[in-house]
Amino acid sequence: MKLLYTLPAGACLFACAVASNAPKAYEPKYRLSPIDGSKIALPTAEQLAFQDKEIGVLIHYNIATDIGSDGCNYDPKLVPDQALFNPALINTDQSMERITALGGKYATLVAKHNCGFTIWPTKSPAHGESVVESFVESAQKYRIGHGFYYSVVVNNFLNVQNAEVLNTSLAWGQVGISDSTYGQIVFDQLTELWTQYGNLTEIWLDGGYGSTQMNDIQSLLEAHQPQAVVFGACDKNSTFRWIGKETGEAPEETWSTGTTSDGGDPTSPIFCPAECDTTLQTDDRWFFGVDQPLRSIEEMIDVYHTSVGRNCVLELDLAPDRGGLIPARHAACYKKLGDFIRSCCDKPIAPKDTKPKNEAGSYSLTFDFPTVIDRIVLMEDQTNGLVIRSYQAHAKIVDAEEANGTLNVPWTLVSNGTSVGHKKIDFFDKAITVTDVLVNSTYVDIPKWRSVSVHLCGSLTYN
Ligand SMILES: *[C@@H]1O[C@H](CO)[C@@H](O)[C@H](O)[C@H]1NC(C)=O
Numbered sequence: 001m002k003l004l005y006t007l008p009a010g011a012c013l014f015a016c017a018v019a020s021n022a023p024k025a026y027e028p029k030y031r032l033s034p035i036d037g038s039k040i041a042l043p044t045a046e047q048l049a050f051q052d053k054e055i056g057v058l059i060h061y062n063i064a065t066d067i068g069s070d071g072c073n074y075d076p077k078l079v080p081d082q083a084l085f086n087p088a089l090i091n092t093d094q095s096m097e098r099i100t101a102l103g104g105k106y107a108t109l110v111a112k113h114n115c116g117f118t119i120w121p122t123k124s125p126a127h128g129e130s131v132v133e134s135f136v137e138s139a140q141k142y143r144i145g146h147g148f149y150y151s152v153v154v155n156n157f158l159n160v161q162n163a164e165v166l167n168t169s170l171a172w173g174q175v176g177i178s179d180s181t182y183g184q185i186v187f188d189q190l191t192e193l194w195t196q197y198g199n200l201t202e203i204w205l206d207g208g209y210g211s212t213q214m215n216d217i218q219s220l221l222e223a224h225q226p227q228a229v230v231f232g233a234c235d236k237n238s239t240f241r242w243i244g245k246e247t248g249e250a251p252e253e254t255w256s257t258g259t260t261s262d263g264g265d266p267t268s269p270i271f272c273p274a275e276c277d278t279t280l281q282t283d284d285r286w287f288f289g290v291d292q293p294l295r296s297i298e299e300m301i302d303v304y305h306t307s308v309g310r311n312c313v314l315e316l317d318l319a320p321d322r323g324g325l326i327p328a329r330h331a332a333c334y335k336k337l338g339d340f341i342r343s344c345c346d347k348p349i350a351p352k353d354t355k356p357k358n359e360a361g362s363y364s365l366t367f368d369f370p371t372v373i374d375r376i377v378l379m380e381d382q383t384n385g386l387v388i389r390s391y392q393a394h395a396k397i398v399d400a401e402e403a404n405g406t407l408n409v410p411w412t413l414v415s416n417g418t419s420v421g422h423k424k425i426d427f428f429d430k431a432i433t434v435t436d437v438l439v440n441s442t443y444v445d446i447p448k449w450r451s452v453s454v455h456l457c458g459s460l461t462y463n
Pocket residue numbers: 167168
């Protein structure tokens with residue numbers, strides 16, 4: 001469980017509090033619609049590249065792996081004995097094999113969680129182990145983008161909650177410091193992480209940072225990792241937004257624009273796509289839990305459909321066990337999910353002819369012979385912003401009772417919706433036999449379809 005996102009104020013808790021003394025306002029980039037003059041938010045190349053990855057993992061392997069509870073959250077005096085941490089069997093290549101089997105394209109490692117323990121040899125103060133370096137080497141070897149999660153606002157080891165050192169008496173294992181020393185430690189540790197391990201794909205500062213730390217952190221980010229996508233509060237310079245819950249389910253209508261922790265807002269001038277973080281273990285369990293049950297493959301396929309299939313990057317937890325290995329039953333589940341995606345959504349049924357129709361915003365597929373399909377996958381080219389506002393997918397269905405043995409049938413609406421963005425997957429209640437598919441749309445500028453494809457995946461998750 002990631003502490004701050006479960007509080008009512010959500011991802012904004014700290015980042016929002018600092019807005020008033022921000023030195024300079026964040027200036028979003030947008031253009032105006034040639035059709036109705038509305039603002040069309042523009043993406044960065046990094047945002048589009050990150051959405052293209054579709055699936056990544058968040059690796060929870062830290063001192064909390066060795067205790068019974070899921071981290072040091074909500075327990076300010078809990079400082080696990082650092083001697084517990086024993087990555088005797090860790091093999092970061094093994095983790096990369098699992099990520100590859102899942103189809104994950106990036107991996108963000110929890111370099112420091114709320115207990116305060118670091119898993120790289122930091123100089124400031126020395127309290128940790130060296131896992132980060134081999135993680136980075138393996139990620140590069142497997143061509144998986146790497147990044148770090150680092151929580152600034154909680155550090156039990158240093159008696160810090162809500163980005164401030166508490167003035168309570170120290171518990172076992174705690175070290176007393178001042179707020180300014182804490183600010184310096186955060187700065188030094190982030191400097192190590194952001195300068196010694198190459199270009200990062202994702203940076204996750206859970207819960208943001210305190211107001212006094214903002215300028216230093218922003219400057220550091222700009223100086224060393226300007227290309228990294230930053231997960232957090234989108235009105236405060238983050239580049240990806242939290243979807244608002246940890247179940248892996250984005251709203252049916254999820255826009256790439258907007259700043260709130262939900263489906264977003266098509267009229268927002270801020271391009272800030274959504275990321276759906278969720279666990280494979282049940283009960284929102286992030287760190288490895290002994291005998292913790294896993295969610296079923298059917299549920300994980302639903303997660304894929306309601307995250308990637310709803311324009312939300314899926315960040316799935318990876319929880320190595322105490323020795324550092326990915327448990328076999330976890331590995332089997334990642335592989336099964338990856339196999340499903342590869343065999344289904346990555347394999348379109350090739351039509352004889354596909355083309356943008358003369359009618360603007362439309363796209364058609366024509367098949368050589370009646371073809372069985374059970375879902376449609378839509379992708380919008382967002383290079384110039386997200387412009388589709390609704391779509392209607394029609395098909396000529398020839399196996400319906402009313403077809404009466406003729407191929408000359410009228411169009412039937414098979415699915416419709418609002419946002420498309422990077423990807424929208426709609427599956428039908430049942431498989432249908434079709435000769436033609438036509439998608440048309442409403443928009444604020446003539447859209448470019450990146451792809452429209454149909455698939456037959458079978459009914460693993462529905463009847
Ligand atoms: C701790 O800080 C609070 C709030 O600033 C203050 O009211 C309290 O007296 C302080 N306690 C100690 C032990 O210094």
